[in-house]
Amino acid sequence: MGPHFLNRIFAPRSIAVIGATERDNALGNLVFANLVDAGFKGELYPVNPKHESVHGRRCYPDVEAIGRPVEMVVVATPARTVPNVLRHCGEHGVHGAVVLSAGFSESGRAGKRLEEEIIEISREYDLRLIGPNCLGVMRPGRGLNATFSKNKALPGNLALVSQSGAICTAILDWAESQEIGFSAVASMGDASDVDFGDVLDYLALDRETRSILLYVEGIHNARRFMSGLRAAARMKPVIVIKSGRHAEGSRAAMSHTGSLVGADDVFDAALERAGAVRAMTIQQLFSAARILSSGYRVEGNRLAIITNAGGPGVMATDRAVELDVSMAQFSTQTMDKLNKALPEQWSHGNPVDILGDADAERFESAMTACLEDSGVDASIIMLTPQAMTDPLSVAEVTTRVAKKVKKPVLGCWMGDIQVREGRDHLTHERLPHFTTPEASVEGFAYLASHKRNQRLLLQVPSPLTDRGRTDVHGARLIIEGALSEGRKLLSTLESKAVLSAFRIPVTQTMRANTAGEALVAAGTVGYPVAMKIDSPDITHKSDVQGVRLNIASAESVRNAFQTMVDDARRLKPEARINGVTLERMHQSTYGRELMVGVLRDPVFGPVISFGSGGTSVEVIKDRAVALPPLNEVIIEGMIARTKVAKLLKEFRNMPAVDAQALEQVLLRVSEMVCELPEIQEMDINPLIADERGLAAVDARITVNFPPVMPDRYAHMAIHPYPAHLVNQWQLPDGTNLTIRPIRPEDAKIEQDFVRTLSAESRYYRFMQAVHELTPQMLVRFTQIDYDREMALVAVQERPDGSELQVAVARYTANPDQQSCEFALAVADEWQGRGVGSHLMNELMDVARTRGLRTMEGDVLAQNTNMMALMHRLGFSSRNSREDEGIKLVSKRL
Numbered sequence: 001m002g003p004h005f006l007n008r009i010f011a012p013r014s015i016a017v018i019g020a021t022e023r024d025n026a027l028g029n030l031v032f033a034n035l036v037d038a039g040f041k042g043e044l045y046p047v048n049p050k051h052e053s054v055h056g057r058r059c060y061p062d063v064e065a066i067g068r069p070v071e072m073v074v075v076a077t078p079a080r081t082v083p084n085v086l087r088h089c090g091e092h093g094v095h096g097a098v099v100l101s102a103g104f105s106e107s108g109r110a111g112k113r114l115e116e117e118i119i120e121i122s123r124e125y126d127l128r129l130i131g132p133n134c135l136g137v138m139r140p141g142r143g144l145n146a147t148f149s150k151n152k153a154l155p156g157n158l159a160l161v162s163q164s165g166a167i168c169t170a171i172l173d174w175a176e177s178q179e180i181g182f183s184a185v186a187s188m189g190d191a192s193d194v195d196f197g198d199v200l201d202y203l204a205l206d207r208e209t210r211s212i213l214l215y216v217e218g219i220h221n222a223r224r225f226m227s228g229l230r231a232a233a234r235m236k237p238v239i240v241i242k243s244g245r246h247a248e249g250s251r252a253a254m255s256h257t258g259s260l261v262g263a264d265d266v267f268d269a270a271l272e273r274a275g276a277v278r279a280m281t282i283q284q285l286f287s288a289a290r291i292l293s294s295g296y297r298v299e300g301n302r303l304a305i306i307t308n309a310g311g312p313g314v315m316a317t318d319r320a321v322e323l324d325v326s327m328a329q330f331s332t333q334t335m336d337k338l339n340k341a342l343p344e345q346w347s348h349g350n351p352v353d354i355l356g357d358a359d360a361e362r363f364e365s366a367m368t369a370c371l372e373d374s375g376v377d378a379s380i381i382m383l384t385p386q387a388m389t390d391p392l393s394v395a396e397v398t399t400r401v402a403k404k405v406k407k408p409v410l411g412c413w414m415g416d417i418q419v420r421e422g423r424d425h426l427t428h429e430r431l432p433h434f435t436t437p438e439a440s441v442e443g444f445a446y447l448a449s450h451k452r453n454q455r456l457l458l459q460v461p462s463p464l465t466d467r468g469r470t471d472v473h474g475a476r477l478i479i480e481g482a483l484s485e486g487r488k489l490l491s492t493l494e495s496k497a498v499l500s501a502f503r504i505p506v507t508q509t510m511r512a513n514t515a516g517e518a519l520v521a522a523g524t525v526g527y528p529v530a531m532k533i534d535s536p537d538i539t540h541k542s543d544v545q546g547v548r549l550n551i552a553s554a555e556s557v558r559n560a561f562q563t564m565v566d567d568a569r570r571l572k573p574e575a576r577i578n579g580v581t582l583e584r585m586h587q588s589t590y591g592r593e594l595m596v597g598v599l600r601d602p603v604f605g606p607v608i609s610f611g612s613g614g615t616s617v618e619v620i621k622d623r624a625v626a627l628p629p630l631n632e633v634i635i636e637g638m639i640a641r642t643k644v645a646k647l648l649k650e651f652r653n654m655p656a657v658d659a660q661a662l663e664q665v666l667l668r669v670s671e672m673v674c675e676l677p678e679i680q681e682m683d684i685n686p687l688i689a690d691e692r693g694l695a696a697v698d699a700r701i702t703v704n705f706p707p708v709m710p711d712r713y714a715h716m717a718i719h720p721y722p723a724h725l726v727n728q729w730q731l732p733d734g735t736n737l738t739i740r741p742i743r744p745e746d747a748k749i750e751q752d753f754v755r756t757l758s759a760e761s762r763y764y765r766f767m768q769a770v771h772e773l774t775p776q777m778l779v780r781f782t783q784i785d786y787d788r789e790m791a792l793v794a795v796q797e798r799p800d801g802s803e804l805q806v807a808v809a810r811y812t813a814n815p816d817q818q819s820c821e822f823a824l825a826v827a828d829e830w831q832g833r834g835v836g837s838h839l840m841n842e843l844m845d846v847a848r849t850r851g852l853r854t855m856e857g858d859v860l861a862q863n864t865n866m867m868a869l870m871h872r873l874g875f876s877s878r879n880s881r882e883d884e885g886i887k888l889v890s891k892r893l
């Protein structure tokens with residue numbers, strides 16, 4: 001695969017600063033001086049028609065006058081001049097730009113027009129740009145500081161990507177004092193062209209980056225953001241802080257960057273599915289960065305706290321309870337060790353209070369005992385400066401013990417002057433440490449969250465669990481019928497019919513336009529009945545007194561009909577009243593009222609919600625949300641986050657609800673969302689659940705015409721597992737194979753497949769000596785993003801039910817989204833049987849449906865069988881790296 005297009009910005013060989021000057025505090029002066037001071041090793045050109053020299057270097061009137069190739073420009077001129085500047089750069093072969101200038105979409109309508117103009121220019125000339133309205137970019141390890149910041153970042157392995165330049169400078173200032181270095185810093189500004197997804201995609205494979213910090217105010221393209229975030233989080237820890245957690249903050253963020261801002265709990269759900277970790281404050285971002293950049297990983301969330309003061313231990317425990325961090329329970333052997341090593345007055349529990357006169361030896365004994373306990377996943381060592389305390393000696397002991405164990409050890413040295421020497425030692429030894437009990441527990445909680453979210457990242461649900469029994473076509477016809485009549489709100493009967501098409505249990509409902517019809521309907525469904533007003537213009541029926549329950553007689557039905565219709569007409573005179581609907585009251589002695597819903601987030605699209613139901617749902621606000629598609633693991637976590645979850649289990653004299661039936665409803669709602677992009681909102685409220693099952697008592701669905709989409713799941717932020725590509729294929733000799741997209745759980749068969757290839761086949765595939773896939777390669781090959789890449793495997797089912805992988809063909813879309821690079825490997829004993837040809841044809845079909853126009857790949861010239869296959873498939877070839885004997889084969893799709 002060729003170099004990423006962002007190389008021209010993060011690793012340019014030549015830079016021109018347009019607007020360079022020596023005027024004090026001018027952007028062009030600050031950024032040019034920073035590039036010189038950082039020791040940029042490439043060619044550096046100041047450009048400004050008003051100057052002949054800048055900082056002792058010849059200054060050029062424009063890029064053309066330089067007369068040599070320029071890979072990147074930094075633009076520090078007024079907003080109105082930027083379009084012409086970029087057009088001139090594009091005409092003279094510049095393909096990378098950082099636009100520092102403000103005055104674009106964040107400044108109003110005129111600025112928005114300017115921004116649209118520079119976007120058109122960037123696309124016309126393949127000129128990729130970061131900004132506008134940004135601080136710039138840094139690569140400290142490469143002497144690149146293309147910012148106007150007065151901070152100097154140390155080289156390191158932490159990448160920072162931020163929409164706010166001010167947040168960048170604050171983090172850089174803090175990091176310098178903490179001796180934390182950066183592999184890359186990117187201020188995105190308005191992100192009119194290059195956005196988070198692009199930069200994350202680049203950093204995912206950047207060898208200098210081990211962890212990534214994101215500061216997000218709003219998102220332009222949810223699918224690209226999620227795609228880049230998931231790619232990066234598979235490879236390295238990603239920590240995100242998002243402003244605009246409340247409505248007022250969201251409005252401020254919108255005015256600052258012009259980006260879309262969605263619901264805060266939806267953003268949380270997106271990060272969980274992406275395998276990233278969220279921080280809520282800048283201080284927490286620092287904590288998360290400190291702990292995750294340390295390289296620590298954790299298997300569980302059982303924490304031991306060792307302290308020389310009781311109060312801080314209690315404060316840390318309180319914070320642990322709030323964050324669902326488990327306080328470890330010590331084994332009998334650990335308690336015996338602690339009793340022997342500590343004074344009789346120690347706390348005899350967790351937190352381990354080793355008392356105020358504790359010396360370094362006592363700390364060491366307690367640490368060793370706790371960390372040797374198999375029931376402890378990590379430990380926080382807390383120190384307060386007391387009369388007998390030696391903070392430096394305790395710090396030295398802590399780092400010595402930490403180096404002997406694999407479990408995370410965190411420090412919390414409280415105070416300032418008296419503990420500074422000890423804290424400096426922890427910093428020098430790269431042991432994560434904090435100044436408060438709460439921050440130290442939060443640091444550990446990020447490790448636990450990262451572990452949990454990485455598990456969610458591996459979940460790749462299919463859009464449908466059982467295609468044969470789901471009537472997608474029938475549901476779509478109901479929706480199309482309503483839309484053809486100009487209606488966007490389905491009636492209760494229509495809504496329940498759509499639910500039934502996806503096998504969601506509903507109560508039987510009948511419509512009545514007159515009191516007489518209501519009597520007939522009540523007799524048909526059986527007493528007692530529930531009656532509800534039927535109107536396409538009334539969303540919440542209870543607002544117009546449009547619900548009557550437990551009606552047990554014919555006389556009451558007739559009276560209720562007239563009263564409900566009169567009340568509705570009086571309270572909402574403009575509404576069209578069709579009559580009422582009737583259904584038999586759902587009888588459940590132990591029923592719980594739940595709510596399952598679908599909402600449309602302005603950023604992430606369809607979202608599924610679950611929580612308490614009933615008429616007070618908007619007051620109680622007990623809901624958890626998740627991005628579709630769902631599976632059992634995601635649903636389990638979703639339910640657990642709600643308050644009502646505790647009421648679903650056995651409670652006093654109430655039996656537990658049917659958990660499997662509830663899971664099935666959520667799975668089927670997920671299927672509806674995947675297959676019906678017309679659905680805008682849906683409420684099943686109440687969904688009555690008990691020990692026998694559940695039923696949707698009331699339902700409301702709003703729909704709209706779906707936009708023209710490049711693929712069937714383009715309305716979703718996360719592409720589901722493409723189950724429609726699974727098919728059976730039989731070789732001419734009768735051997736049956738399954739052709740399907742690869743899944744994360746295929747890691748073992750993929751590893752076995754590569755191991756069993758001959759040395760020659762492995763060399764032909766990887767163009768280097770590879771015995772087996774590294775863990776990082778295995779992640780990249782099996783945890784793919786179906787939106788921009790595809791890997792089709794051919795597998796044979798063994799007699800014991802396990803699978804044998806016999807071939808794999810994959811492509812990855814290039815950043816231009818027009819072309820892709822492919823790779824193919826077939827097990828030696830399966831070669832010459834048509835497997836490779838069949839897989840490649842299937843792969844090309846997928847690429848065509850995704851809008852890709854060209855497929856290309858590198859093939860060793862000595863790999864004659866592969867070259868022959870490519871020519872049979874219609875690929876052309878030419879020398880690519882002739883000195884290495886590599887040919888580039890390509891085909892228009």
